[in-house]
Amino acid sequence: MTRQTQSDNRKAVAQHFLLPDAALTLWPGWLNADASHALQTRLIAELAWRQEQIRIYGKTVKIPRQQVWMGESHCSYQYSGVRFEPTPWHPAVQQLCQQVSDATTSAFNCVLLNLYANGQDHMGWHADDEPELGMAPLIASLSLGASRRFDLRHRTLSHRLQLQLDNGSLLLMAGACQQHWQHSLPKQRRVAAPRLNLTFRYITPVC
Amino acid sequence: MTRQTQSDNRKAVAQHFLLPDAALTLWPGWLNADASHALQTRLIAELAWRQEQIRIYGKTVKIPRQQVWMGESHCSYQYSGVRFEPTPWHPAVQQLCQQVSDATTSAFNCVLLNLYANGQDHMGWHADDEPELGMAPLIASLSLGASRRFDLRHRTLSHRLQLQLDNGSLLLMAGACQQHWQHSLPKQRRVAAPRLNLTFRYITPVC
Numbered sequence: 001m002t003r004q005t006q007s008d009n010r011k012a013v014a015q016h017f018l019l020p021d022a023a024l025t026l027w028p029g030w031l032n033a034d035a036s037h038a039l040q041t042r043l044i045a046e047l048a049w050r051q052e053q054i055r056i057y058g059k060t061v062k063i064p065r066q067q068v069w070m071g072e073s074h075c076s077y078q079y080s081g082v083r084f085e086p087t088p089w090h091p092a093v094q095q096l097c098q099q100v101s102d103a104t105t106s107a108f109n110c111v112l113l114n115l116y117a118n119g120q121d122h123m124g125w126h127a128d129d130e131p132e133l134g135m136a137p138l139i140a141s142l143s144l145g146a147s148r149r150f151d152l153r154h155r156t157l158s159h160r161l162q163l164q165l166d167n168g169s170l171l172l173m174a175g176a177c178q179q180h181w182q183h184s185l186p187k188q189r190r191v192a193a194p195r196l197n198l199t200f201r202y203i204t205p206v207c
Numbered sequence: 208m209t210r211q212t213q214s215d216n217r218k219a220v221a222q223h224f225l226l227p228d229a230a231l232t233l234w235p236g237w238l239n240a241d242a243s244h245a246l247q248t249r250l251i252a253e254l255a256w257r258q259e260q261i262r263i264y265g266k267t268v269k270i271p272r273q274q275v276w277m278g279e280s281h282c283s284y285q286y287s288g289v290r291f292e293p294t295p296w297h298p299a300v301q302q303l304c305q306q307v308s309d310a311t312t313s314a315f316n317c318v319l320l321n322l323y324a325n326g327q328d329h330m331g332w333h334a335d336d337e338p339e340l341g342m343a344p345l346i347a348s349l350s351l352g353a354s355r356r357f358d359l360r361h362r363t364l365s366h367r368l369q370l371q372l373d374n375g376s377l378l379l380m381a382g383a384c385q386q387h388w389q390h391s392l393p394k395q396r397r398v399a400a401p402r403l404n405l406t407f408r409y410i411t412p413v414c
Contacts, residue, residue, distance in 0.1 A: 016226075016227065017225070017226055017366075020222040157371075158371030159368070159370055159371065161369075162368075162369070163365075163366055164366065
């Protein structure tokens with residue numbers, strides 16, 4: 001797996017979005033198409049994907065996507081009332097985590113992988129604001145596979161931003177984004193191909 | 208008509224949106240509610256509103272809103288193949304133009320006033336990129352009356368921004384916004400009240 005350089009494709013130039021209470025940077029084509037495709041194929045085949053069940057309004061429902069929670073052993077993670085222990089690093093993901101850390105000059109030590117089989121799979125409005133992630137967490141989101149819409153909405157102001165997350169793109173969400181904005185991956189019925197999304201995070205080790 | 212100060216309402220604090228190829232600043236409550244309402248009522252009553260006809264695909268159609276083009280005498284303006292000569296300044300609009308110039312530290316000498324009677328009135332995707340406005344024109348947009356959605360989309364990248372333009376808000380569009388982005392005011396069937404929008408511009412006098 002090799003990183004695409006800016007000289008390969010002008011799309012690798014960073015796009016900056018400074019919004020009230022949030023700072024986003026998007027690198028389209030951060031991984032080139034071949035590397036993205038190979039990585040997606042390998043991770044879909046080699047990881048133990050789970051369609052988790054969560055409780056919503058007293059009902060147990062399956063989430064509309066498959067997940068793997070991965071990272072350092074201390075990085076347990078609570079989501080919709082369920083605590084998940086991390087699966088150990090897959091070597092390709094660990095290498096990728098280091099590359100994302102280098103590219104963003106930020107530390108990451110765990111990752112939530114979400115597999116959206118097609119445009120029916122989705123994620124509703126939420127923020128990555130779990131207490132484990134600390135104040136103003138940095139989230140680095142790598143997209144592999146089908147292009148999908150990614151929506152953000154401010155919690156109190158009536159503003160929305162709609163991005164297109166293409167194959168190989170890296171999106172860094174910074175500032176108070178998780179505190180003041182929510183994001184979602186809406187259904188897109190015409191999308192037939194899968195998208196694999198890796199959101200790298202940092203959880204402080206317990207002393 | 209008095210300007211609202213920041214101490215009146217924290218909403219008067221500027222909100223900045225720095226996007227690829229565009230810089231927007233929004234001052235919600237730049238005019239307070241009373242001043243906005245009084246100004247809207249006066250301008251609706253006192254201006255000679257026209258529902259212009261334009262040619263689209265060979266057909267002559269009425270635009271879905273009413274307009275007045277106003278400003279310095281040299282500021283003629285071509286729009287969808289029709290040239291409009293400016294109506295002389297209404298004193299309240301001229302005073303407002305000076306206040307907008309002061310607030311944005313930018314010169315303006317003409318204004319397109321659009322009256323949207325209700326949520327059926329709208330404006331399609333376009334940019335304020337007429338040659339008269341020069342390179343990278345500054346557009347200052349004051350909203351009076353009903354809150355309406357204001358959408359922006361990048362011409363080549365697949366990004367969109369959706370703002371809510373409330374009564375009394377001032378939006379400054381700067382940078383290469385008119386070159387690289389389009390904007391629209393979509394229909395909103397549930398909106399029953401009118402919105403009056405003043406977009407201040409600058410046209411260089413001919414020597």
